[in-house]
Amino acid sequence: MLFLVADSETAEQREKRRETAGCSSAESFASTLRTLAPGSGCEMVRPHEEGASAETRRSLDGYDGVFLSGSPLHVYEGGPGVRRQLSFMRSVFAAGVPCFGSCAGLQIAVAAVGGRVGSSPRHEVGLARRITATARGADHPLLAGRPASWDALSVHSDVVEQLPEGAVLLAGNSACPVQAVEIRHGGGLFWGVQYHPELSFSEIGAAIRRQSEALVDRKLARTRSDVDRQAELFDAVEAEPERPDLAWRLGIDEEVTDPGRRRRELVNFLAMLRDRAG
Numbered sequence: 001m002l003f004l005v006a007d008s009e010t011a012e013q014r015e016k017r018r019e020t021a022g023c024s025s026a027e028s029f030a031s032t033l034r035t036l037a038p039g040s041g042c043e044m045v046r047p048h049e050e051g052a053s054a055e056t057r058r059s060l061d062g063y064d065g066v067f068l069s070g071s072p073l074h075v076y077e078g079g080p081g082v083r084r085q086l087s088f089m090r091s092v093f094a095a096g097v098p099c100f101g102s103c104a105g106l107q108i109a110v111a112a113v114g115g116r117v118g119s120s121p122r123h124e125v126g127l128a129r130r131i132t133a134t135a136r137g138a139d140h141p142l143l144a145g146r147p148a149s150w151d152a153l154s155v156h157s158d159v160v161e162q163l164p165e166g167a168v169l170l171a172g173n174s175a176c177p178v179q180a181v182e183i184r185h186g187g188g189l190f191w192g193v194q195y196h197p198e199l200s201f202s203e204i205g206a207a208i209r210r211q212s213e214a215l216v217d218r219k220l221a222r223t224r225s226d227v228d229r230q231a232e233l234f235d236a237v238e239a240e241p242e243r244p245d246l247a248w249r250l251g252i253d254e255e256v257t258d259p260g261r262r263r264r265e266l267v268n269f270l271a272m273l274r275d276r277a278g
Contacts, residue, residue, distance in 0.1 A: 001064040001273060002041045004097075005030045008048055008071040008085055008104055021206035025069040029102075032198040033067065036263065037270055047088035048073075048081035060095035065273050068105025070196060074158060075107050075117040086112040093188030098276070100269045103156050106181060106192035113185045115164035120157055122175040125215060126208055126230065127252065128154035128195045131179045137170030142180060142191045144268050150255040152195035153262065155207045159194070180265070191272075197263045201241075205234035 007026035009017065014024040023031065030042040043063075060066070068089070075082055089112035092099050101109050107117040132149045133140075160178035163169060164185070171180035176194055183190040196204070208215070208231040212224045221227045237246045241257045255261045 001037060001277065002043070002062065003030075003033055003037075003065050003067060004060070004063045005033070005042055005044050005067045005069060006085075006088065006105075007044055007046045007069055008073045008108065009069075010048070010081070013072055016210065017206075020210055021203045025071055028200075028203060029067055029069040029198045032263065032266065033270075036266060045088075047085050050080070050084070060092060060097050063097055064277060065269070066092050066097050066099040068099065068101030068108055068192075069198075070103030070105060070155075073104045073108070074119075075104070075111045076119070076158075089113075093185045093190070096187035096189075098269070098273060099188065099190045100266065101190065101192040102196050102198060103154075103194060104158075106178075106194055107158060107160060109183055109190045109192055110160050110164060110167070110178075110181070113164040113166070113183065115160060115167065116162040117158055118161045120159040120176065123157045123218065123220070124154040124175055124195075125211060125220060126153070126155070126204055126234065127250070127256070128152045128173060128176065128179065131171050131173045131195070133171045133180075134169050136168050137180060140168075140170050140182065141272060142182065142193075142265055142268050143170060145261075145264050147255065151252055152193075152197065152256065153199050153201070153204050154195040155204060155211075156194060191265070191269055193265050197265045201234045201238035205231040205238070208234065 005026045009025055017024050026044055033042055085108050089108050111117050129151050130149050131152060133143050137143050159176050166184050168182045170182060172178055180193045208227060212227040215221045215227050233250055247257055
């Protein structure tokens with residue numbers, strides 16, 4: 001299969017993430033896809049850059065799936081880059097190519113077809129807790145294999161405030177009512193989550209460190225040393241995921257520590273793509 005990964009980070013954001021995590025968000029997403037679908041091809045596009053996506057929009061039907069990575073993008077801030085992102089997503093819907101998005105990727109898909117995204121008073125930095133499927137989500141293939149409630153790796157400060165017409169809410173929690181969604185628009189299909197099934201614990205640790213000052217300002221941590229200690233826990237789980245003491249300290253179970261379970265939504269999306277391909 002051939003996948004297209006859409007990158008919504010600016011050049012500065014990509015470099016900053018590479019310095020702390022070793023790769024950009026889109027590069028991380030592509031790496032995870034290659035792990036889950038050996039032999040597949042991954043190409044990248046940066047729709048927010050002027051002229052970058054015009055040719056890609058004309059040839060979307062050559063891809064089996066499109067993936068929207070997370071980023072520090074704030075959809076509600078608008079601007080030329082955001083408008084290009086939304087235009088690209090509308091092209092994906094029009095082309096009928098199945099699409100998956102996480103975090104900002106979910107928000108882009110929602111806003112592209114009439115939904116609303118805003119800043120959240122409750123930030124989920126590190127983990128999203130007690131995500132629960134809705135009645136529609138309990139039987140939805142995106143969440144196949146998930147228990148009644150689960151935690152997930154997550155870093156976000158924005159939330160979906162209103163879903164567009166044609167969207168189905170699949171899961172939510174108290175901090176973020178929209179955690180998983182299906183959107184059917186035109187001939188297109190989108191599955192998305194607010195959390196990050198594609199990321200590793202060490203990438204979350206790096207993200208926590210990048211937000212150190214903001215976390216102290218929001219009183220989620222008292223000092224930068226507190227932030228560093230929390231990030232070190234995520235790094236430690238990455239190195240030794242089977243240590244029960246680390247899982248206990250973070251209050252997590254195998255739904256997060258086991259890579260197969262952590263990536264369940266991506267695994268389910270890829271299974272759907274294989275079924276479509278026959």
